[in-house]
Amino acid sequence: MKNLLKETITRKLPTPAIRKQIVLTILATVFVLIVFYSFTSVSYYYSSTNHFCSTKCHEMVQPYQEYLLSSHYDSRKGVVADCADCHLPPGLIEKWYVKTKQGVNDSLVHIFGDPENLDHVALKISARKNIHPGSCMKCHKNLFPSDLPRGGFKAHKAFKNQEASNCVDCHVNLVHVSPS
Ligand code: HEC
Ligand code: HEC
Numbered sequence: 259m260k261n262l263l264k265e266t267i268t269r270k271l272p273t274p275a276i277r278k279q280i281v282l283t284i285l286a287t288v289f290v291l292i293v294f295y296s297f298t299s300v301s302y303y304y305s306s307t308n309h310f311c312s313t314k315c316h317e318m319v320q321p322y323q324e325y326l327l328s329s330h331y332d333s334r335k336g337v338v339a340d341c342a343d344c345h346l347p348p349g350l351i352e353k354w355y356v357k358t359k360q361g362v363n364d365s366l367v368h369i370f371g372d373p374e375n376l377d378h379v380a381l382k383i384s385a386r387k388n389i390h391p392g393s394c395m396k397c398h399k400n401l402f403p404s405d406l407p408r409g410g411f412k413a414h415k416a417f418k419n420q421e422a423s424n425c426v427d428c429h430v431n432l433v434h435v436s437p438s
């Protein structure tokens with residue numbers, strides 16, 4: 259009986275060669291995952307920076323010039339909002355989704371479209387749809403500061419009561435106002 263048990267246990271255990279293969283496979287998988295994670299993190303981080311957003315494509319020159327003159331860059335107190343602060347929604351999954359969708363879209367326009375003759379007015383309207391109020395509220399947490407004009411108070415109350423859905427429905431031409 260004892261012998262039979264011992265035999266079954268030893269038979270079930272993988273041989274040293276197989277054990278080595280299993281360990282090597284696990285190590286290789288961990289290595290690949292680490293490399294993949296590092297690569298995607300670095301590229302995800304880099305492609306969200308102002309530098310990448312404003313210098314890699316000709317079509318971003320005008321929006322970037324406008325941004326440099328805006329109160330969100332040239333602010334009185336020196337607080338700066340980056341492109342991605344406004345143009346990507348909060349929340350990891352939503353951020354990945356919107357970033358990928360817009361990245362693919364922008365790349366297609368860059369390759370197949372006519373980046374020299376973009377209709378910036380139409381692009382502004384479509385860009386507004388992708389701007390999430392949660393992005394603005396990362397910084398603008400208090401929508402009722404004491405110096406808010408009466409009109410603003412009423413408007414923000416309407417926003418709270420869900421009578422207005424997006425900040426940029428009212429705050430149009432917030433950043434990208436053509437200097438000319
Ligand atoms: C990174 C933080 C940050 C984010 C994100 C941000 N803001 Fe601001 N915003 C500021 C600061 C700081 C100022 C004050 C600038 C100044 O006048 O010194 C400001 C100013 C403003 C003003 C008044 C000045 C003006 O130019 O009219 C409005 C309106 C405004 N923000 C709306 C928004 C909206 C809408 C969003 C989202 C699309 C947004 N902000 C995103 C930090 C931020
Ligand atoms: C229904 C329209 C409406 C909506 C929606 C709205 N606002 Fe406003 N907001 C106003 C009005 C009107 C004012 C008063 C000052 C003005 O005329 O710019 C104001 C003022 C402000 C100011 C102060 C501007 C200054 O000059 O000091 C900030 C900052 C601001 N809003 C941010 C936001 C953010 C962030 C959201 C979304 C979470 C938002 N607003 C949603 C209409 C709106």
Ligand code: HEC
Pocket residue numbers: 308311312318320321322325330339340341342343344345377378379381382383385386389426429430431432433434
């Ligand atoms: C404070 C928020 C905010 C910041 C920061 C910001 N944007 Fe925008 N952007 C907007 C909003 C809001 C619109 C929609 C148009 C409007 O109402 O001004 C827009 C529109 C655009 C558009 C479409 C319109 C066009 O002219 O083609 C592009 C492209 C763009 N932004 C690129 C950028 C880049 C690049 C940066 C950084 C250098 C940046 N934005 C920084 C809020 C922002």
